[in-house]
Amino acid sequence: MADRGASAPSLPEDWPARPDPILALNRMGSFDWDLDTAQFHLDAQAHSILDLDPEEFDGRPESLASRVPPDEARRIDLLVAQSIKDGSENYGTYFRLRRRDGSLGWAHTQGYIRRDRSGRARRIIGILRDATQELSDSRAHAERADQGEALRRQTNVVESTTAALADARTVRDVIDVLKNSHGLVHLGAASLVVGLVEAGRIRLVAEGPEGSFVPGTRVDEPFPMSEVVRTLSPRFIESPEEFAEQYPTLWPYLTDLRVTSAAYLPLVVQGRPIGAMGLLYDDRHGFTAEERNVLVALGGCIAQSLQRAMFYEQDKDLAQGLQQAMLPRSIPDVTGADIAVRYRSASLGRDIGGDWYDLIPLPGGRVGAVIGDVQGHDTHAAAVMGQLRIVLRAYAAEGHTPATVMARASVFLKELDTDRFATCLYAEVDLSTGVVQLVRAGHPDPLLRLAGGGCRRLPVEGGLPLGLSADFDCLEYPVTTVELDAGQTLLLCTDGMIELPGADLDDGIADLQALVGNGPLDVRDLADQLIDAAEARGGDDDVAVLLLQRRGRSARSGSRLRQRVGPADPEALTEARRTIRSAVRAWGVGERSYEIELVADELITNVLMHTEGPAIVTLRVLAGHDRRLRIEVEDSSSALPRRREAGESGVSGRGLLLVDRLADVWGVEARGGGKVVWCEFMVPRRG
Incomplete structure (x- = not known):
């Protein structure tokens, strides 16, 4: 007999029990x-x-x-x-x-x-x-031994069936276990009928052998399944004659099955019938007391499994409805890009989690792509995810920089008074120029699928997960700027796409790179392939995938960048400087990059100092006989700037002098209720 306990410091005070x-x-x-x-x-x-x-x-x-x-x-x-x-x-x-x-x-x-x-x-x-x-007594001894052996065999049937039912999650899984396991074979049953009680009727979920027909019934009708549901007592029919006499309406449906006896068992949970099960035999006449007890025990095990499966399916329907309500109903069409999104639910728990994706149209031909993962796999995680997705979308639509969007979302999550944190990756893409600004909060790096095939990882400097960064007062989120050429695809995904328990993370990323690099060119087909691979691999985590492919032919001479800088947002000004620096150098303007950055910064600063509204800065490379880079800074003030001389101790007044000295040409244009200050630089053609 096996050792059944782990070591404990001491025995109970009343141990051992005193025998009577x-x-x-x-x-x-x-x-x-x-x-x-x-x-x-x-x-x-x-x-x-x-x-x-x-x-x-x-x-x-x-x-x-x-x-x-x-x-x-x-x-x-x-x-x-x-x-x-x-x-x-x-x-x-x-x-x-x-x-x-x-x-x-x-x-x-x-x-x-x-x-x-x-x-x-x-x-x-x-x-x-x-x-x-x-x-x-030898005869009694042999009989008891034979009965004991038969009882042990039947008990083993109940145990093996119960073990097989432990992994059944849905009602169909339970029925498949009963039909495909050795339990029915060992019990000698030729056919199985199972029905569930629904609104006063018994809905059949297993109808015997293929090609047979057993009618469904109401609970109040004179059928054996109805009878055991009403009385909560099993019904054993020991001969065809008894069957035909007791249930003349049902018997004609069973004559072709050559039924010799049957056992109908109520499926009862906590004193309430949830259904009934019928076992039909073609070679048995009568049931011993031990056989009846075994069958009743089997019915109890099956009832528990069916109840658990029904609860699981109800939870799953609720979870799927909640998940669909929290995720975007549709992804908007974006000019200049092909988008594909996919979601796969977790294989454990309530099949619901905190993974989400979103696509946010922004002014100036830009678009925000979001992928995120709230900690946990339950309805609370989904609820937090829904709130976080909405506020992150609102912050982005207000025109905040990616770093500010992420920082404000982290503060919001902290103020929700929840113990959950979230990882997130936000990409703001200017589809006219291909400039992508990436901000990462504890999330896996994105991947870049090249137009000609192949895939590489985009290392993005990151900050703490949302919620944690606010807790630790570390709200700095560095921005990584890359350029997305026409035909290239940006892949954002949650960690369920690359992580498996016990597997190395780098191996998971390498496998995903190979899958993406060798996958279909169409983003929708590629998304289907990725989610199919996640489904085949299994895993206990949900998966969200977002693919953004830039359309059109590569035209670097038409590169364009548009940025909004708020009047009371120093982080936005810092981010604008970084973005302009990255874009200008990516466009290959040569030695004039420093001059362009300096002039753009001066024009933006002038707007923030001398007007009350935001500055809208646009940089673009103009194609023509000569290659030129044009800077436009728009504001809401109609007052025109004037060039003036600054005194020896003056700290202002040199801005337009600097623009006039460094730019090849500049000017001012009225625009609606405001104006645009513009300038152009002759830049070398890209080699």
């Missing part, structure tokens, strides 16, 4: 088995029944192997384990006993399982008696 003297008078022994310490105490009478001297037994269950044959020990272990698992209070069984002289005898044991307040089994107290005399 009446037990000794009736030649019964007692035992006390502490499951925490694995200590097994036998009293003197129990030692005698097992033919053991006290010094021969050290208190460990496995030390009884000299008296209890291995196959009997395994059977008792399974019985005890099943009783503990089922929540039973007691168990009992006969078992073979090998005495000191090698002769075989019989013993009977009965145990009472004691549990703590949480329901965990902590101790088993029971009795042991010699049953050899009870089974001494």
Whole structure:
């Protein structure tokens, strides 16, 4: 008998239990088995029944192997384990006993399982008696042995079926287990019928062998499944004649199946019928008491599994509805780009998580692409995700820089008063120029699929996850600027696409790069392939994928950048400087890049200092006989700038002098209620 407990510091104060003297008078022994310490105490009478001297037994269950044959020990272990698992209070069984002289005898044991307040089994107290005399008659002995063997076989059927049902998640999974497992074969059933109670009717979910027809019924109709649902009692039909007499309406449907007997069992959970099950036999006449008990036990196991499956399906429907409500209903069409998004739910829990994606149209031909993951796989994670997605979208639509969007979203998550954090990756793409500004908050790096095939990782300097950065007052999110050429594809995904338990993260990223690099050119086909690969690989995490492919032919001479800088947003000014620097150098303007950056910064600063509104800065490379870079800075003030001389101690007044000295040409244009200050630089052609 296997060791069933882990070491514990001490035994219970009342251990071992004191045997009742009446037990000794009736030649019964007692035992006390502490499951925490694995200590097994036998009293003197129990030692005698097992033919053991006290010094021969050290208190460990496995030390009884000299008296209890291995196959009997395994059977008792399974019985005890099943009783503990089922929540039973007691168990009992006969078992073979090998005495000191090698002769075989019989013993009977009965145990009472004691549990703590949480329901965990902590101790088993029971009795042991010699049953050899009870089974001494050879005929009775053989009959009892045969019955015991048959009962053990049927008990094994229940145990194996119960084990198989443990992994069944849906009602269809439960039915497949019952049809495909060896349980029905061992029980000899030729056909299985299962129905669930729904609104006063029994809906059949398993209808016997292929090609057969068994009608569905109302609960109040005179059919065996209806009867067991109404009475909560099993119905055993032991002959065709009995079947035809008791249920003449149903019998004509079963004559072709050559049914000789049937067992109909109510599926009851917590005193309430959830359905019924029928087992139809073509070679059995009648049921013994043991067979009936086994079938009733089997019905109880199946009822629990079906109830669990029904709850799972209800939760899944709720989760899917909530998930769909939280994710964007549709992705808008974006001029200059092909977009594809996909989502795969987790394989565990409620099949709902905090992964999300979003696409945000922005002014000036720009678009914001978001991928994120809220910690957890439950409805709370989905609810947090929905709120975070909405506010992040609002911050981006207000015109804030990517770094500011991420910082404000982190503060919002902290103020939600939740213990969840979120990782996020935000990409602001100017589709006219291909300039992409990337901000990362604890999220995996994006990938870049090249137009001619192949894929590479885009390293993005990152900050802390959303929520944590606000907690630790580290709201600085560095921006990485890259250029997306026509035909290239930006891939954003959550960690479920690259992570598997026990697998190396770098290997997961390498596998994803190979899959993307060799995948279809069309982003929708590529997205389907990626999500199919995630589905085939399995995993316990949900997956979100967003693909953005820039359309058109590459035309670097038409490069363009547009940026908004708020009047009270120093981070936006800093970010604008970084973006302009990255774009100008990416466009290959040569030695004049510093002059262009300096003039653009001066014009933006003038707007912020002398007007009350934001500055809208646009940089573009003009194609023509000469290659020129044009800077336009728009504001809402109609007052025209004037060039003036600054005094020796003056700190202002040199801005337009600087523009006039560095730019090849500049000017001012009225535009609506405001104006645009512009200038142009002759730049070398890109080699």
